[in-house]
Amino acid sequence: MTPRPVPHTLAFVESPVQLLNVLEWAHTQSPARGSGGAGLVPSQKRRTATPVTPAEPSLGLTLVVLSPTDPMSRGQLRRMAELARDEGHEVRWEEARGGASAPFRTIGGLAPLLRRAGRVVMGDPFSRYVQLLLTITRARDLVVVDDGTATMEFAGQLARGERLVRWHRKGGRPGPRDLLFAPVSAAARRRLAASGGRRVEVFSAMPVTDIPEGVTLTVNGFAWTRARFGPPRVLAGADLVGTSLVETGVVDGDRYLDAVRTLAGAHGAKRYFAHRRESAGKLHRLAAETGLEVVRPDLPLELIARRGPIGRTVLSFPSTVVHTLPPALAGTGVRVAVCDIDPGWLTSHASPRAGGFLSGVTDSAHGVDRLSSGGAYAVPYAPPAAPGASDR
Incomplete structure (x- = not known):
């Protein structure tokens, strides 16, 4: 044929x-x-x-x-x-x-x-x-x-x-x-x-x-x-992943800075991987007030993390990486943790759907630890099933 x-x-x-x-x-x-x-x-x-x-x-x-x-x-x-x-x-x-x-x-x-x-x-x-x-x-x-x-x-x-x-x-x-x-x-x-x-x-x-x-x-x-990069060298401590939610008008800038400072202090984070759309002014203030080393990646974070070195814990707010980093880093021992967005952080200009959408991003993530006021709980990563299988 x-x-x-x-x-x-x-x-x-x-x-x-x-x-x-x-x-x-x-x-x-x-x-x-x-x-x-x-x-x-x-x-x-x-x-x-x-x-x-x-x-x-x-x-x-x-x-x-x-x-x-x-x-x-x-x-x-x-x-x-x-x-x-x-x-x-x-x-x-x-x-x-x-x-x-x-x-x-x-x-x-x-x-x-x-x-x-x-x-x-x-x-x-x-x-x-x-x-x-x-x-x-x-x-x-x-x-x-x-x-x-x-x-x-x-x-x-x-x-x-x-x-x-x-x-x-x-x-x-x-x-x-x-x-x-x-x-x-x-x-x-x-x-x-x-x-x-x-x-x-x-x-x-x-x-x-x-x-x-x-x-x-x-x-x-x-x-x-996974075929082209890594596995990475895994460092002790944590890295924090930035988000452009302030730049898109969803999250208040001062509240975001406070959240980053608290999260970094609680987990001993040393580096902050900036989102490519984060403003220079915001990042300068963040570095000055939190002591974090701001890193401007030259490739998407999935490749940066897989190439390494990367912290044993990667901290993030609700974003794409809470879904993409677990499969990209599968088998490396790196833990991905996501911090919920408090409704009080949202701006008055945020879409009425913003809070629910961001919660959905977190709720549906596999292979992450969820960080909230109630502590952290783990959701194990489920590797892809065999070809042809359906999870419906």
């Missing part, structure tokens, strides 16, 4: 984490695993445990970096692009936000590629850029890889037929730009529904529970990361 030809794949990423997760997805598409994700069961969660070989250039993957403007993201993306080239993938860097005419140049230059691509992988379905590009492509295979906890909200909104809105903005009134862009967003949402012969896959390490009918969910077990 002649195998089905592998379609050329075009991937769009706007952050280092998205690029990492495209590499993780590509790792599962190697010939050793079969072509094109064959055998996945729609609307079921399949946990993949079988070791796989590196992705090969025959996958036909072109990674398009829609470059952001902030220097930290750009620096991490350039490092991740080097790793992607080392894997044999083509990388195309687009200055997609370099002035008023940049979007027109970018979309015009990508249109021929989009029309030829048989499969499109995207890291942020909420992105207006990505939504606009989705209206151009004729690809029958669409794949959404993680852009952090936003994937949880995306899958639920798609399943419920709601408009695509980031969780920390939900509850507010649509602005003029939202209303102007609404037809494009609605068209993108329709394309992301598995209908009309389209195959839609969500590749995620998040605890996605609301799966639209016909959409396949494949669990990201960070096999590529």
